[in-house]
Amino acid sequence: MTAHVPIRSSEATFGGRQPHAVQKALGMLEAVAQLGPGTTAKEIAAFAGVPPATAYRMLNLLVADGYLVRVPDLSGFALGRRTAELAHAAAESNPSESLHDVMEDLRGCTRFGLHVASFAGGRLRFVDQDPDHEIVAITTLSKTLHANAIGKLMLAHVPGVCPQPELRRLTEFTICDRDSLSRELRDVVTLGYAHEHQETRPGRSALAVPVRDSSSFVVGGLYLHGSAAKVQPDPELVRFLVEGSSRLTGLL
Amino acid sequence: MTAALRAAIDRAQAAEPAADQVFSPLRALGRRQLSQLDLIGQSLSTIAPATGMVFIALWMTVSGPGFGGVVTIAVTTAVVVLVALCITGFTRRLAAAGSLYSFVSQGLGTRAALVTGTALLAGYLGIAISVLAHGALTVLDLAELVGLHLPGAGAWLMAAVVLGGIVALIAVRGVRFATRAILLVETCSLVLIVATMLVAPSGSATGVEPSASSLSLLPFLALMTVLSMAGFESAAFFGPEARRPLVTVSRTVLVTPLVVGALFVFAAVASLSGRGELIVGAYFDGLDSGASWSIVLAVKVGMACSWFASTLGCAQAGSRLLYSMGVERVLPAALARVHGTLRTPCVAVAAFVSANILGACLYLLFLQDESTEFDAVVEVALVTAYTLVAVASLRFLHRIGEDMWWTRGASVFVALLGGGLLAFSAVDGSIHGSLAVPVALVVLGAAGPLWRAVLRRLRPQSLATIGVFDTVETADLLPGAGTLIVDEQGRRRIVAGDAPEERM
Numbered sequence: 001m002t003a004h005v006p007i008r009s010s011e012a013t014f015g016g017r018q019p020h021a022v023q024k025a026l027g028m029l030e031a032v033a034q035l036g037p038g039t040t041a042k043e044i045a046a047f048a049g050v051p052p053a054t055a056y057r058m059l060n061l062l063v064a065d066g067y068l069v070r071v072p073d074l075s076g077f078a079l080g081r082r083t084a085e086l087a088h089a090a091a092e093s094n095p096s097e098s099l100h101d102v103m104e105d106l107r108g109c110t111r112f113g114l115h116v117a118s119f120a121g122g123r124l125r126f127v128d129q130d131p132d133h134e135i136v137a138i139t140t141l142s143k144t145l146h147a148n149a150i151g152k153l154m155l156a157h158v159p160g161v162c163p164q165p166e167l168r169r170l171t172e173f174t175i176c177d178r179d180s181l182s183r184e185l186r187d188v189v190t191l192g193y194a195h196e197h198q199e200t201r202p203g204r205s206a207l208a209v210p211v212r213d214s215s216s217f218v219v220g221g222l223y224l225h226g227s228a229a230k231v232q233p234d235p236e237l238v239r240f241l242v243e244g245s246s247r248l249t250g251l252l
Numbered sequence: 253m254t255a256a257l258r259a260a261i262d263r264a265q266a267a268e269p270a271a272d273q274v275f276s277p278l279r280a281l282g283r284r285q286l287s288q289l290d291l292i293g294q295s296l297s298t299i300a301p302a303t304g305m306v307f308i309a310l311w312m313t314v315s316g317p318g319f320g321g322v323v324t325i326a327v328t329t330a331v332v333v334l335v336a337l338c339i340t341g342f343t344r345r346l347a348a349a350g351s352l353y354s355f356v357s358q359g360l361g362t363r364a365a366l367v368t369g370t371a372l373l374a375g376y377l378g379i380a381i382s383v384l385a386h387g388a389l390t391v392l393d394l395a396e397l398v399g400l401h402l403p404g405a406g407a408w409l410m411a412a413v414v415l416g417g418i419v420a421l422i423a424v425r426g427v428r429f430a431t432r433a434i435l436l437v438e439t440c441s442l443v444l445i446v447a448t449m450l451v452a453p454s455g456s457a458t459g460v461e462p463s464a465s466s467l468s469l470l471p472f473l474a475l476m477t478v479l480s481m482a483g484f485e486s487a488a489f490f491g492p493e494a495r496r497p498l499v500t501v502s503r504t505v506l507v508t509p510l511v512v513g514a515l516f517v518f519a520a521v522a523s524l525s526g527r528g529e530l531i532v533g534a535y536f537d538g539l540d541s542g543a544s545w546s547i548v549l550a551v552k553v554g555m556a557c558s559w560f561a562s563t564l565g566c567a568q569a570g571s572r573l574l575y576s577m578g579v580e581r582v583l584p585a586a587l588a589r590v591h592g593t594l595r596t597p598c599v600a601v602a603a604f605v606s607a608n609i610l611g612a613c614l615y616l617l618f619l620q621d622e623s624t625e626f627d628a629v630v631e632v633a634l635v636t637a638y639t640l641v642a643v644a645s646l647r648f649l650h651r652i653g654e655d656m657w658w659t660r661g662a663s664v665f666v667a668l669l670g671g672g673l674l675a676f677s678a679v680d681g682s683i684h685g686s687l688a689v690p691v692a693l694v695v696l697g698a699a700g701p702l703w704r705a706v707l708r709r710l711r712p713q714s715l716a717t718i719g720v721f722d723t724v725e726t727a728d729l730l731p732g733a734g735t736l737i738v739d740e741q742g743r744r745r746i747v748a749g750d751a752p753e754e755r756m
Contacts, residue, residue: 026257033256037734037746042653056654060344064498069724072736072744074345074358075652078724079733083257084264111593131727132283134273 024050025058029067029083037078038071099251103128106244112226114244116211117150118252119158119220124151127220127252135225136201146181147174149196149208150223156188157210157218173198193241194221195233205231209241214250222248263732273726274736274744277579277717278349278492280588282595285428286494291487291501293435295508298483298565300383302441302558304512305519306535307480309449309528312520317469322520324470328477329513331669332484335638336505337662338645339485343502345652347491348721350576351569352641355488357719359644359651365718367700369582371637372573374696377604378630379482380566381611382623384419387559388412388616393538394552397545408616415560416609423567423601426594431568434561441554441561442515448531448551449522471676475631477516482634483565484508489572492722567605574600581714582707625688632677632692639670716742 027048032039035047045055059077062068066082085098099116107114113133117126124142126135135141145151146163147170154161167176175181188194196206206225210218222245225231286294312321339355348354353372357365388411395402422433487504491497522528533541534551541548575597578587591598619626646663649655674693681689707714723744726736734746 030257033260033733036748040653052654053656056656060498063345064496066728069728069746070345071746072723074648078746079260079730080728081730083730083733084261086257086261129727131725132279134275 021058024048024054025062025067026086028055028058028062029079029086032068032077032079038076039078040076044077099248100128102244102247102251103130106247107132110224110240112224112231115150115223115225116248116252117154117221117223119154119161119218122158122161124154133225141200144168144170144200146176147196147199149194149206149225150221152181152185152188152196153194153208153210153218153221156185156194170200171198171202175199191233193233193238196225198228203228207231207233207237207241209238209245211245211248211252212250213252220248220252221245260730260733264730267731270726270731270735274738275725276492276722277720278576278722279725280590280595281349281492281575281597282426283493284495285426286431286490286500288500288503289435290428290431291490291494291504292508293431293438294490294565294568295484295487295504296442296512297431297434297438297561298379298486298569299481299508299512300438300558300562300565301480301512301515302438302445302554303383303386303562304477304480305445305449305515306531306555307476308516308519309523310532310536311473311476312523313526313528313532315469317473319524320470321473322517322524324473325477325516325520326513328474329481329509329516331666332478332481332509332513333506334662334666335642335670336484336509337659338642338666339488339505340502341645341649341659341663342641343488343491343505344498345654346721347494347497347501348576348719349489349492349572349579350720351485351488351573352637353573354576354719354721355648356637356640356644358721359646359648360640362715362718363700363704364640364644365700366582366703367696368637368640369573369577370699370703371633371640371696373570374633374692375482375630375637376566376570376573377607377611378626378633379479380563380570380604380608381615382626382630383559383562383566384412384416384608384612385615385620387415387556387563388612389620390552390556390559391415394549394556397538397549397552405617409613412612412616413609415563416605416612419560419564419567419608420601420605422564423571423605424591424594424596424598426596434564437557438561441558444550444554445531446515446518448534448547449519449527471673471680475628475635475673475677478635478638479627479631480516481509481512482630483562483569484512486565486569489569497722563608567601567608570604570608571597571600574603576720580717580720581711582703582718625686628677628681628686628689629692632674632689633696635670635674635677636693636696639667639674642666642670713742 027050028044031044031047035043041056041059042052044059045052048055059068063070066080068077069080071078082100085100103114103116107130113130113135115126115130115135116128117124124145126138129135141148141151144164145155146167155163163181167178167181169176175184192209194208198205204225205228206223208221208223211220211222213219222241224241308325317324339352342355342358351372353365353369356368388408391411392402392407422429485505487501491501494500519528530543530547531551534543534548535555538548539545574583574587577583578585578600587600587603589599590596642663646660646667649659678690678693681687704715724736729736729746734748736744736746738744
């Protein structure tokens with residue numbers, strides 16, 4: 001999984017006014033960043049100048065919260081995906097709810113897979129994936145924008161992004177006709193959501209709604225997928241997505 | 253922020269998503285569903301403290317060990333807390349559906365893991381058989397209380413099959429639903445038992461005669477307390493299905509024996525002052541004890557609920573162990589099959605509950621009146637597992653370089669005490685003419701090497717997978733901070749930079 005929140009460049013540094021525990025935790029993360037994956041607890045404790053008992057306890061908490069991971073033989077550590085959120089924390093004196101926290105909350109309310117993609121730089125990139133519902137062949141989504149809901153959302157909302165020259169047919173439902181696709185993209189803007197019905201994989205459907213920045217520009221999409229029989233653009237599901245995406249405003 | 257950390261975060265922003273993802277071998281289970289409360293529910297229900305309290309009250313009342321009995325129970329509780337401390341050495345660092353079996357493999361290798369696996373299967377299945385049989389009998393007692401007379405072995409067996417069937421359905425329906433249902437059931441029965449003990453006057457001596465044990469009284473009481481607390485670590489089976497498992501499971505494993513120990517000490521003290529006699533008489537003698545119809549009904553309902561909750565807790569835990577062994581191919585791979593939408597190990601649940609029902613029927617037919625040796629074998633199996641996990645904790649923490657003086661002290665103490673208790677039980681049992689304990693120990697000791705030899709011959713690749721746990725996934729890593737690969741031997745590793753040309 002890639003970073004969950006935008007990494008803001010900031011010159012803010014953690015100094016003497018931070019609580020002591022935060023300084024220790026940052027020192028241990030720095031040790032892992034400096035020494036590389038596989039660094040042992042002893043090495044981290046020595047590098048950060050933290051007593052071993054304290055270091056072991058804090059390392060376990062950092063692993064439990066996803067800032068560090070244990071390497072598969074359990075003897076060492078590597079940086080975890082949530083470390084990226086520290087950049088956000090460093091830039092905010094009073095950090096608000098993170099994108100990952102909102103997504104975890106939303107995932108608790110649905111049985112379908114829920115992901116967030118960023119459209120930054122005209123490129124489709126998933127920044128927070130549902131760990132329980134992986135997207136099969138995720139790399140093909142960005143190469144076949146016309147055949148999936150998040151791609152259609154991007155085509156409809158992001159100026160300068162065009163469909164691939166050849167509209168490749170992935171299933172019998174894939175829209176391969178340019179006029180039909182143009183109509184579909186107009187509907188995406190009008191209705192406020194994009195729907196994909198077995199266009200990428202037989203038996204799978206998806207919905208996507210835009211995620212906006214604080215100036216209301218579309219900067220990404222909230223993507224929900226599941227079985228074709230259950231994922232339909234019914235008002236309740238669309239409302240859930242729209243409300244969810246509004247909570248993500250400004251977080252991407 | 254410091255330089256290396258900032259650089260790592262900047263790299264994460266620029267990194268492309270990994271094309272080939274490596275997933276946890278246990279990801280088929282429903283992940284991150286169980287809260288702290290659910291885990292406590294699972295642990296408490298497996299232990300069924302309400303039933304343990306009644307049996308402690310029975311022994312305290314009938315055998316009259318006096319204050320020594322209370323001290324024995326309190327000391328045994330303290331030892332169980334130390335065992336819990338050894339187990340948290342693992343649960344703070346990994347989440348495994350195989351619980352102690354997977355933990356022991358991390359510290360002591362495959363032979364000891366298979367001994368622990370056998371001990372856990374014997375222990376959990378043994379408890380499940382015993383509680384299902386008692387549950388069936390209590391349900392029939394209840395039927396008789398309300399005027400429905402169902403005589404004969406057929407009625408027992410039918411009650412066991414129906415109860416087992418309900419347990420299987422709830423266990424497959426979903427882990428969260430099951431744990432919440434059993435927490436509710438167990439809390440109700442616990443409140444009932446505690447309230448009855450608090451309000452009961454000092455009664456006359458009960459006429460119940462518990463089956464005689466081959467052991468001396470206080471060691472027997474200690475072993476019975478261990479048996480009554482069996483399953484205190486059952487939350488560890490649910491690490492892969494829990495939220496923040498490294499924190500919540502560890503907390504549950506530590507808190508549960510403290511809570512249950514306090515309840516047992518309360519039951520023992522209440523019995524010393526004669527307050528346990530009403531409940532013991534009402535449960536074991538029914539209306540003949542002189543207790544009113546409503547008290548007998550309330551106590552029996554509470555106990556039936558508790559037996560049922562314990563059966564469900566054991567089925568949930570045992571099925572996760574079978575699932576884990578199925579994933580490793582140590583047992584048939586079919587056991588690793590997970591329900592499509594509910595994401596529970598349905599085949600493993602069916603297998604465990606089937607064995608449970610069959611065992612309960614045999615128990616009802618042949619062991620109902622003489623279960624001391626059966627209980628002794630279950631106790632020995634559990635103590636073996638706890639002793640091995642203590643030794644494994646010592647080795648594991650030393651291997652990863654995170655041992656402290658107090659973790660070493662706790663492990664050595666529990667290992668010596670557990671080993672001593674097993675040796676004493678074997679000798680004491682032999683002196684009193686009971687060979688069940690020494691034979692059980694020999695069988696358990698031989699099971700690991702024998703099982704390993706069979707696997708080496710039939711499925712040698714499964715030996716490399718023993719000890720499967722919820723390993724780190726590609727998505728858990730900070731992009732650019734390392735690459736998770738699966739090497740040619742099937743081992744997972746994190747390497748710096750991009751993946752070398754190896755099988756992903």
